[in-house]
Amino acid sequence: MAKKLWGGRFTKATDPLVEEFTRSIQYDYKLAEYDLIGSLIHVEILRKAGYLTAPEKVKLEKGLKAIHASVKNGTFKPDCACEDIHTDIQNKLEAGVGDLVLKLHTARSRNEQVSFATKMYCKVELAKILDMLGEVDVVLCETAGKNCDLVIPGFTHMQHAQPVYLVDYILAYSEMLKRDYDRVWVAAGNIDLTMGAGALAGTPIGYEKYRVAISKYIGGLKGAGAIFKLKPTVNSLDSVSDRDFVIETLSVLSIMGMHMSRFAEDFIIWSSKEFGFVEIDDAFCTGSSLMPQKKNPDVLELIRGYTGRLYGNLVSVLTMMKGLPLTYNRDMQLDKEPLFSSMEIISTELRLIMGLIAGVKFNKAKIEEHLEDEALYATDLVYYLVSKGVPFKNAHTIIGKLIKYATDNSIEIKSMTERELGKFSGKFKKEDVIKLLNPKVSVRSKKSIKRG
């Protein structure tokens, strides 16, 4: 059994199953780096407030930096017998600095230590996601650029609606990701890195006087650096009770996952034999051990499926926080696994989507075949009649009947004579009709969009 710091009033050892149940090191080892940064900052403050001598500060910093270096170079090994990563780090530090480690407890509670490290993890990971969102957008725009003349059937209700530029389809996802970017940016900025709450009631140190720069501990994150700033707690009870930042993050990631599930659904359907709009690169597909012809869009399917996990993680933490009295309750330890899970899912998905989109091939021949469906031009025909003075509603009815007639009799409108067309409306000129049954003409007639 690993050491504990709180045994004074206990007469009985903790039940071993309880130790296992309450242990968190198997997942919170991911917070090691941020716990160490938190401790380095705390050391600075303790020195400023007079709780440490200059040599003590130097010694503690040296010890903490050595462990930090081991985390960064991958040699850090969590001791899974410890209750949590914070205890583990403390034990490792004790091995280096001896009893001096105990001074680190001054004016500090584990609740706050956990909260600080989790918030810092969250900010850093969100900053990485911001960078990736930017990269995905570049790939989307490149793909759009490479296919800038391609027109495809546009769908509503999964039915042929009107022709649209493929570019606009692709940039619709770009719009979603831009909103995601804004939400992530706000969520990351909303996270206040505070100290001074103690267990719930504050501590004797006046943090306001002692500013410490956190940003020096952050490197290589574009743009996001500015949002790392230490603040004194404004309300210590709230500081140890608050998990809004976890829920807000999980919510933002859920929406992002939903967007990716829609992208996945479109591309899964588009890569079906029947649609055949796209071909996904071999590197992003897998086969079947039984059916040799299979090339399955597994990556897209898993992206769609992980939406469930993202939503579940959100529900998990929302439920956990429901009806909890103030201030800290142990339930709140259960915020971390869902948070880590959603962060990792989204990070991986963003990296996968970059490669996948870059490698998609659009099957122009097949798409053109589908564009021959004359129903796609029905709305253009309506506007044609309207421009000839037919009231909108009447025009709508005329074209509806024309389409039905053509479908029922398996004939093409473009092969109908002007006389045949005349049975539906005297306004039709065959040459105009033929001109309108054309994808390029259709998409060029729309003027309302202010492309971003």
Next chain:
Amino acid sequence: MAKKLWGGRFTKATDPLVEEFTRSIQYDYKLAEYDLIGSLIHVEILRKAGYLTAPEKVKLEKGLKAIHASVKNGTFKPDCACEDIHTDIQNKLEAGVGDLVLKLHTARSRNEQVSFATKMYCKVELAKILDMLGEVDVVLCETAGKNCDLVIPGFTHMQHAQPVYLVDYILAYSEMLKRDYDRVWVAAGNIDLTMGAGALAGTPIGYEKYRVAISKYIGGLKGAGAIFKLKPTVNSLDSVSDRDFVIETLSVLSIMGMHMSRFAEDFIIWSSKEFGFVEIDDAFCTGSSLMPQKKNPDVLELIRGYTGRLYGNLVSVLTMMKGLPLTYNRDMQLDKEPLFSSMEIISTELRLIMGLIAGVKFNKAKIEEHLEDEALYATDLVYYLVSKGVPFKNAHTIIGKLIKYATDNSIEIKSMTERELGKFSGKFKKEDVIKLLNPKVSVRSKKSIKRG
């Protein structure tokens, strides 16, 4: 059966059960006002783009304003046989302006019409919630102010931790609401009121040229007026497919509801016979038909319980949007009931909480009784020993044993002699110990909080 506009290619009537299943007027009548504003704006644009003559514009505006007035003065009666509020309004308008109504369909789709009205509803309701959040905060601050010297036992794990100012407990909720305010503000601002998407492919009108002020239709909303601005669509496919604003709103309201559930839980427990910290005003309680002594905190219980509804509404729309291909699908009609439900729950709860908090009585006598628990001062005793040079960990162990001794033997620390105290540590001075076993002394010794 009410009229439909899309019958041309259909040879069979819609099944009556299908009509019932697809109908939305029983809830979307709430959008009447915003549908009318959307139409008034559309009329302005159609005129500017040359699709309406000046007299036609005047006639349509007159018709629309008459209906708008009936909504505002409460005389508007939805016709529940209609498919939705948009059809209903169109029929009512037709009764006034005749066939001219059909011109309103030019360059416009119902998908976009629905989206515009829902977004405007959302912005307006969020603006109202902003105002209410401000008012609740005033009540919280007043209540804090009235009890500025009151100290209560602070809890972690629902166990006595350290004494804290009641003010800080109350202002912890204020902190939560401030974060809620910021989130609502961002969510409201994120909603773009766009036109020009058509069904999915845009329309022939160049919206960018024709600016229309929406803000003139908004009155009486503090601060939020500036965020009402019409924009041309940047991506028409995205515009008709997007429901981020619904999910973001539901998510923000879920977090707010979670905060209120914690407040409710605290006050339910505090109003139990055993705690007795507070008494809820009669006006916010109900009784029992069987047990005459009962005075139940029903309002708080329902606030706690509605958290489930708020989460459920969020899950409902998240699930609905999962894996939907672009662009519009009929599934998306199902965003409205959850949205309306969560908005109404939160609005009502905020109004209730104002009155409830204003009427709460704090039972000082009972609270003081609970403050006599000497365990609340254990941490202060640790710091005392630390200040006398005892290492933190040793001090923690000493006080742990002292507390256990006192509890097991049912004696008070303050009644122990210096000699008895000396068995635990030679550093204790009885007069110091007695001074420390005091709530005011305890709370005053914390310096770390920068009160907001």
Next chain:
Amino acid sequence: MAKKLWGGRFTKATDPLVEEFTRSIQYDYKLAEYDLIGSLIHVEILRKAGYLTAPEKVKLEKGLKAIHASVKNGTFKPDCACEDIHTDIQNKLEAGVGDLVLKLHTARSRNEQVSFATKMYCKVELAKILDMLGEVDVVLCETAGKNCDLVIPGFTHMQHAQPVYLVDYILAYSEMLKRDYDRVWVAAGNIDLTMGAGALAGTPIGYEKYRVAISKYIGGLKGAGAIFKLKPTVNSLDSVSDRDFVIETLSVLSIMGMHMSRFAEDFIIWSSKEFGFVEIDDAFCTGSSLMPQKKNPDVLELIRGYTGRLYGNLVSVLTMMKGLPLTYNRDMQLDKEPLFSSMEIISTELRLIMGLIAGVKFNKAKIEEHLEDEALYATDLVYYLVSKGVPFKNAHTIIGKLIKYATDNSIEIKSMTERELGKFSGKFKKEDVIKLLNPKVSVRSKKSIKRG
């Protein structure tokens, strides 16, 4: 303000907003019938236990039956100023029987009254769903029967896998509904209709002695009649605290809705222009006000979309019950709206699906076109080589390469010469290969299925 029964210790009127917030008659009026049955049973028991005289019993029964008749014939009008349906019915009864109504309160609490009525509602509605599930299954089997020779491409990962009988596709849904049937049956049977709990502590009446038949109040429900039986409470605290039956029902309905969402997804995709496997009857589609060609599968889309509502309702009640202390808490009133909502969604969907399936047309010509994809027969070709002694893995690789060759060079395997085939394996006989590239041959070679 409507009358209340619990005013004795209150000195202040309930806040009007509180009345609105706590009121439930706007939805619990649906329980009217079951509340009345509960009261009729209670009257029987009060008489047996000596709390009512024979004439009092007759008078109360007459009054209750009159109201019951008004519910059944649709003339019952809930008074929306009442707190709930139970108060409303009591007021209406008082109008008929005067002060005698007050005797009905003997040994009874509203908590139990609500619970009884909700349970009875639940049992009755589940029994109706059982009947409907049976009817849907009949339609599925009929549709399967009418298409018993039709083979279609089978899909995994939305990619062509192997040919399968359409019958098996349709009966896969039948299997799902059978599991749903079993679950509904168990859920309905699990609901115990109990009396005797009082507010939480029991009542002075020995219910065990007084058996009352509930089944006499149930008519026209096939099979389910037997499950209606009154039981004395086994644990009064549990009886007033339990909402398992609501959650179990919502969970069962969620799974059923998930099944229907899969059916909907398949048929939406199958009715796309690109697939064209099916045509949905006009009566189950709607059109577009803008695009005259549109025939949208709205019913299927809404069925898919309502899955979100079903899940949300489940989450709503699960969350509401989380962490509630025993026994009754007012939060539990919020079980009803989600319950009613899910019941109504599922009932309507089952009725819709019957008609929709009955009217679906399978487009044999288009399906046969898709069956020409030779990749569908790859696994059969593997088994062919295996039967010729080629190890499975090698056969798999050979066929994989053959398919790739044919695809890359746009040639059909069936048009390849034996010599060309021989480049992949010397075992191929052209006539055998041609025979195997046939849907009927493929489906007939499977022997493992024990059709239900």
Next chain:
Amino acid sequence: MAKKLWGGRFTKATDPLVEEFTRSIQYDYKLAEYDLIGSLIHVEILRKAGYLTAPEKVKLEKGLKAIHASVKNGTFKPDCACEDIHTDIQNKLEAGVGDLVLKLHTARSRNEQVSFATKMYCKVELAKILDMLGEVDVVLCETAGKNCDLVIPGFTHMQHAQPVYLVDYILAYSEMLKRDYDRVWVAAGNIDLTMGAGALAGTPIGYEKYRVAISKYIGGLKGAGAIFKLKPTVNSLDSVSDRDFVIETLSVLSIMGMHMSRFAEDFIIWSSKEFGFVEIDDAFCTGSSLMPQKKNPDVLELIRGYTGRLYGNLVSVLTMMKGLPLTYNRDMQLDKEPLFSSMEIISTELRLIMGLIAGVKFNKAKIEEHLEDEALYATDLVYYLVSKGVPFKNAHTIIGKLIKYATDNSIEIKSMTERELGKFSGKFKKEDVIKLLNPKVSVRSKKSIKRG
């Protein structure tokens, strides 16, 4: 990179990030035992159907049993470079039996292999949970038995309602667990262990002819053995598409977790200083590193908090399955982590609760103090007046006023003179009133409960 079986038509290696994203061995190694049992059964069937010679069967069985033994004795080491546990086991088997391993693929798909193993895992774990539920019930009944005379205040709305036996409080949880037991039993029984589905279209083997006993592979599970039976698939498309058993299990476990969260909530509140009804054993509590007096009910808090995880897991799989077309889609791989997570949470919680309940101490002195609240007897006083001929409603009002009078004036009803009592009703006899203000008298007056 580990070997794959499906490379034939692929010209490009899988992207390494895709390998990581699609890999499942890091969690599905838990299925090793059941995958091996599935293979042993498959070998039996392949022999019966003539696909294996007798020596081949022996050799394969020997190889499989050796690996099975390594799983059972804990020496099995999953190779984390493999895609999944099924590939890993196949590789390990190949090391023993060489190319013969490839015969195991005959008439079998990985989809079905995964489904079989997951179902068997599920059945076995549910059977263990059944055993544990039985044990928890024994502990509950013992605890009830040891405290069979103890009366405590009963609560509704967290307010004093009426006195109840502690036994009944404890047995209310027993009732919940009984319903859980029934649900687990049904869920376990609903899981059909089938073979013969192939990838989706069946296989050439007639499984119906070849019965194989699975129960021989199951040992040490009380009662549940009988439910392990192999069945031929009834519908192969359904067999590979179905995850009902996962959702049903997650739903049953969610309800069980909800019950435990209520238990946790009650005991957390009861162990607060203010209530003081119970003391949790040191072995089930932890302390604080800062506050030496703390003894926190962490186990109960985590049980309450894990409810969120259980719900989240359910939502995760429900969402994942929503709208999936038939048949198998890769999304479905994501059922396992939520399933394993919920199973482990519930198993651990059941074991913890046994110990925790067995060690709880009820603080009779403190409970008796709370029973002095005369409001608890208000309903008994109402019944007293009713028995004296006062109409129920009047009696309710009289007692309501009496309670209010006593509270407002801080006097006890039992110390009031008959004259004072007479101001409220002439029916009161002081000696009767005093007799009624007694917990035992109160609980003994209830006759309605048929204790289970």
